[in-house]
Amino acid sequence: MYEVKCDVAIIGGGPAGLSAAVAAKKEGAKDVLVIERDNSIGGILQQCIHPGFGLSYFKKELTGPEYAGRFAEEALNLGVDVLLNTMVLDFAPERKEIICASSENGMTKVTAKSIVLAMGCRERTRPNIQIPGTRPAGVYTAGSAQRLVNRQNTMVGKNVVILGSGDIGMIMARRMSLEGAKVLAVVEIMDYLAGLTRNKVQCLDDFGIPLKLGHTITRIVGNERVEGVYVAQVDENKKPIKETEEFIECDTLLLSVGLLPENELTRKAEISISRITNGPEVDQYMQTSSPGVFASGNVVHVNDLVDNVTVESMQAGKYAALYAMDKMPGEVREVTSLTGNNVRYLCPQRLRIGNEEKAKLFFRVLQPDANVRLVAKCGDEVIASVKEKRVNPGEICCIQIPMDKVGDDVLVEVVKEA
Amino acid sequence: MLKTDVVVIGGGAVGCGIARELSKYHINVIVVDKNEDIGGDASKSNSAIIHTGYDAAPGTLESELVVAANPMFPQLVKELQIPFEETGAILPAITEEQFMQLPAIKEKAFKNRVYDVEYLTKEQIIEMEPNINPEVKGGLYIPRESIIDPFIYVQALAENASENGVDFLLNTKVTDIRVENNQIKAVETTGETIETKYVINAAALYCDEIAAMVGKTDYKVVARRGQFYILDKNTSCKVKHIVLPIPTKITKGKLMCPTIHGNMLVGPTAEDLDNKTDKSVTTEGLESIVEDVKRLVPEVNIRDTITQYSGLRPNRNPEGLHIDVYDDVEGYINLSGIRSTGLTLSLSIGVYVAQLMKRQGAELIYREDFKNTREGIKVFHTMTVEEQEAVIAQNPKYGNIICRCETITEGEILAAIHRPIGARSVDAIKRRVRAGMGRCQGGFCGPKVIEILARELNIPIEDVNKNVTGSYMVLGKVK
Numbered sequence: 001m002y003e004v005k006c007d008v009a010i011i012g013g014g015p016a017g018l019s020a021a022v023a024a025k026k027e028g029a030k031d032v033l034v035i036e037r038d039n040s041i042g043g044i045l046q047q048c049i050h051p052g053f054g055l056s057y058f059k060k061e062l063t064g065p066e067y068a069g070r071f072a073e074e075a076l077n078l079g080v081d082v083l084l085n086t087m088v089l090d091f092a093p094e095r096k097e098i099i100c101a102s103s104e105n106g107m108t109k110v111t112a113k114s115i116v117l118a119m120g121c122r123e124r125t126r127p128n129i130q131i132p133g134t135r136p137a138g139v140y141t142a143g144s145a146q147r148l149v150n151r152q153n154t155m156v157g158k159n160v161v162i163l164g165s166g167d168i169g170m171i172m173a174r175r176m177s178l179e180g181a182k183v184l185a186v187v188e189i190m191d192y193l194a195g196l197t198r199n200k201v202q203c204l205d206d207f208g209i210p211l212k213l214g215h216t217i218t219r220i221v222g223n224e225r226v227e228g229v230y231v232a233q234v235d236e237n238k239k240p241i242k243e244t245e246e247f248i249e250c251d252t253l254l255l256s257v258g259l260l261p262e263n264e265l266t267r268k269a270e271i272s273i274s275r276i277t278n279g280p281e282v283d284q285y286m287q288t289s290s291p292g293v294f295a296s297g298n299v300v301h302v303n304d305l306v307d308n309v310t311v312e313s314m315q316a317g318k319y320a321a322l323y324a325m326d327k328m329p330g331e332v333r334e335v336t337s338l339t340g341n342n343v344r345y346l347c348p349q350r351l352r353i354g355n356e357e358k359a360k361l362f363f364r365v366l367q368p369d370a371n372v373r374l375v376a377k378c379g380d381e382v383i384a385s386v387k388e389k390r391v392n393p394g395e396i397c398c399i400q401i402p403m404d405k406v407g408d409d410v411l412v413e414v415v416k417e418a
Numbered sequence: 419m420l421k422t423d424v425v426v427i428g429g430g431a432v433g434c435g436i437a438r439e440l441s442k443y444h445i446n447v448i449v450v451d452k453n454e455d456i457g458g459d460a461s462k463s464n465s466a467i468i469h470t471g472y473d474a475a476p477g478t479l480e481s482e483l484v485v486a487a488n489p490m491f492p493q494l495v496k497e498l499q500i501p502f503e504e505t506g507a508i509l510p511a512i513t514e515e516q517f518m519q520l521p522a523i524k525e526k527a528f529k530n531r532v533y534d535v536e537y538l539t540k541e542q543i544i545e546m547e548p549n550i551n552p553e554v555k556g557g558l559y560i561p562r563e564s565i566i567d568p569f570i571y572v573q574a575l576a577e578n579a580s581e582n583g584v585d586f587l588l589n590t591k592v593t594d595i596r597v598e599n600n601q602i603k604a605v606e607t608t609g610e611t612i613e614t615k616y617v618i619n620a621a622a623l624y625c626d627e628i629a630a631m632v633g634k635t636d637y638k639v640v641a642r643r644g645q646f647y648i649l650d651k652n653t654s655c656k657v658k659h660i661v662l663p664i665p666t667k668i669t670k671g672k673l674m675c676p677t678i679h680g681n682m683l684v685g686p687t688a689e690d691l692d693n694k695t696d697k698s699v700t701t702e703g704l705e706s707i708v709e710d711v712k713r714l715v716p717e718v719n720i721r722d723t724i725t726q727y728s729g730l731r732p733n734r735n736p737e738g739l740h741i742d743v744y745d746d747v748e749g750y751i752n753l754s755g756i757r758s759t760g761l762t763l764s765l766s767i768g769v770y771v772a773q774l775m776k777r778q779g780a781e782l783i784y785r786e787d788f789k790n791t792r793e794g795i796k797v798f799h800t801m802t803v804e805e806q807e808a809v810i811a812q813n814p815k816y817g818n819i820i821c822r823c824e825t826i827t828e829g830e831i832l833a834a835i836h837r838p839i840g841a842r843s844v845d846a847i848k849r850r851v852r853a854g855m856g857r858c859q860g861g862f863c864g865p866k867v868i869e870i871l872a873r874e875l876n877i878p879i880e881d882v883n884k885n886v887t888g889s890y891m892v893l894g895k896v897k
Binding site: 001037085087089099101102103104105106107122123125126127128130132133134135136137138140141143144147148149152153154155156157158179180219223224225264267 | 652695696697698699700701704723724725726727798799803806807810811814815816817818819822823825827828844857858859860861862864865868869879883884885886887888889890891892893894895896897
């Protein structure tokens with residue numbers, strides 16, 4: 001068997017893996033290896049040919065391939081090694097051994113001192129949300145359609161309905177329109193947008209594509225290829241109202257109904273996984289329940305912006321390097337982060353009180369709200385607080401807390417500004 | 419014009435089972451099917467169970483064929499390399515009333531000559547299946563009820579038949595049957611005309627339409643839809659046996675069982691339709707499955723579903739399994755009313771049909787060169803690391819993982835395409851090697867599989883279908 005030894009092994013060469021690799025190198029790790037299953041690095045960003053990336057991290061608007069390209073180039077310049085076309089089949093978290101397969105090297109064993117999991121996420125499917133009807137060709141997840149159009153230069157359909165107002169769905173509404181398809185509607189079961197507001201403006205409004213909030217698809221019709229879908233308004237329990245049902249003739253249905261962290265390997269390795277994020281539970285170093293195994297990006301929790309992925313992946317890469325060099329900060333004790341009012345989850349879930357000054361807590365809200373205050377508390381003491389004009393479930397919130405103020409568990413809540 | 423001895427109409431389990439049985443003899447056989455792939459309709463959307471016949475109506479032909487078929491499986495699955503497991507079935511009695519029914523069910527099994535059915539106590543059941551409703555009073559154990567990969571089963575029968583000389587005409591619909599002097603002459607199809615001495619009607623849902631072509635209109639087929647759920651391999655609540663409900667007068671009810679690949683299967687419904695095409699799943703149907711199965715396994719976690727599907731049972735009106743021959747149409751054998759036990763009895767029915775042909779004067783001379791084995795496609799993810807290393811060294815395409823959920827390699831996909839009766843569609847690949855069967859349902863591998871099919875079959879990408887003609891996946895290249 002082909003054997004490779006390194007200090008930090010990173011599973012996944014998307015934006016998370018590449019940022020982690022760059023940070024690990026900069027922190028002083030000698031041999032950093034990225035394992036990527038595709039034939040090139042850059043991950044999903046390679047098919048995101050639209051602009052809108054990097055506004056917060058680079059203060060500049062880049063396309064997906066440009067954003068990924070910056071990190072790919074930097075990683076390669078710093079001497080990061082990459083194994084392409086290589087699929088990780090298994091890994092042993094204690095021994096830090098990774099078993100992978102590729103056509104070129106056959107079965108490969110990578111032995112590292114620390115590991116970063118950066119496998120990203122996958123899309124929720126039609127059966128996940130149980131759309132009734134037949135099972136014809138022409139039902140695609142938005143990301144699969146995006147790959148077909150942007151990387152395989154293949155057109156998926158002419159008359160399109162999109163279910164879900166997630167970002168990829170809206171981006172694909174614009175992309176399909178630009179390629180000459182007619183996008184008949186974007187249908188969203190919630191009464192608010194799932195993705196970023198700017199995407200609604202740039203991808204739907206600018207192209208005259210109707211957005212149907214509070215609606216869902218009740219049935220798919222067609223035996224060979226999609227012939228149409230029934231769309232109905234939903235009541236307060238999200239049940240379709242039969243009388244409002246209307247038929248939209250189309251040949252293609254794209255689904256943008258959510259993303260799920262891809263944690264098959266993590267689960268197999270028995271690393272503890274949050275039931276809410278479906279990703280590994282981490283501390284502020286992005287370390288999982290298994291010492292020396294770190295995780296970052298959408299494998300931990302699904303992010304809204306790649307810029308946020310970069311920030312937390314830099315953290316994962318840095319501490320993976322420190323772990324490999326046996327320089328992890330000494331730990332005094334560990335506390336938990338707790339979700340309060342209108343907070344769906346928090347990442348990290350655990351805080352290690354060592355010698356760091358501050359830590360960032362990322363989270364999503366449950367309900368949209370306006371004129372609010374994000375508050376972090378230990379017991380009754382407020383240790384951090386930020387004012388926000390608007391919060392909504394599609395966008396990630398962040399609050400920075402001073403670690404020296406942390407006593408017991410930290411509770412984060414979103415409260416109405418008085 | 420083609421010439422043969424026997425035309426089998428229908429390439430499902432029954433048609434392929436008969437073709438494989440006949441391939442043991444010096445007789446020419448052609449299987450004709452309207453679909454793009456063998457595997458039929460009902461044969462590919464059912465509960466994937468090999469029955470014992472314990473609950474058949476005693477004394478019927480169906481009972482005879484199922485009871486005969488079950489013991490044939492362990493040998494066949496070895497010879498043809500078919501994934502199969504004798505899990506056994508548990509019939510838990512949840513209510514007192516159900517508990518009182520157990521002796522009658524055991525008695526019926528006895529009448530069907532299924533002698534190995536045993537009583538189970540409450541404690542035994544809970545030990546065997548900890549997730550069963552704790553209200554359980556006791557139950558029955560039917561040890562030889564088994565699970566199988568229904569797709570590979572039919573493929574294996576067809577591939578083995580093909581290796582022994584049977585021809586398969588796919589994408590070919592029978593349009594008429596010519597009878598002269600009360601004797602079968604030829605079969606007209608959307609392709610070529612086939613001159614033949616025997617026609618075996620294994621057209622299932624459409625067998626009444628085929629029968630009408632030779633003037634037989636004494637029955638009708640009514641599609642009885644069954645909807646199913648498949649749950650993720652990692653679902654929180656699993657069972658190890660086939661867990662069957664105690665049947666009521668109206669229905670055999672809904673079950674939960676493992677699939678041979680480690681998923682959970684839950685269903686089916688039973689709904690009579692007024693057409694033969696509506697393979698929809700419905701909210702009401704799916705909800706009824708959850709409601710019923712929760713009585714057996716209260717913690718079943720339907721949110722872990724990775725897919726839902728429905729199949730159409732070719733129910734006969736008047737009811738019952740029939741195998742008919744007619745004095746005024748010599749050489750014609752009509753099969754009808756084959757329903758949920760069809761997958762099982764597809765193995766014995768060929769023997770029965772061959773016997774009927776003999777009685778009609780067919781000369782069936784055993785072929786000494788009959789090959790009774792088939793080599794399956796090598797499955798990468800079940801190999802040891804050493805075997806994986808060896809297979810990649812031999813064929814580097816085995817190192818390229820295409821389907822990440824099920825860990826299916828390009829090597830396996832290429833094998834599926836280039837075998838006898840190879841895959842021609844996305845679904846045909848899925849049924850042969852499971853690419854796209856996992857939790858992302860082809861989200862990642864689908865686009866790659868489309869490209870591989872176009873490349874290997876040397877066809878434009880817009881000609882790649884999901885399954886039948888017209889189910890195109892993409893429109894072609896972008897502007």
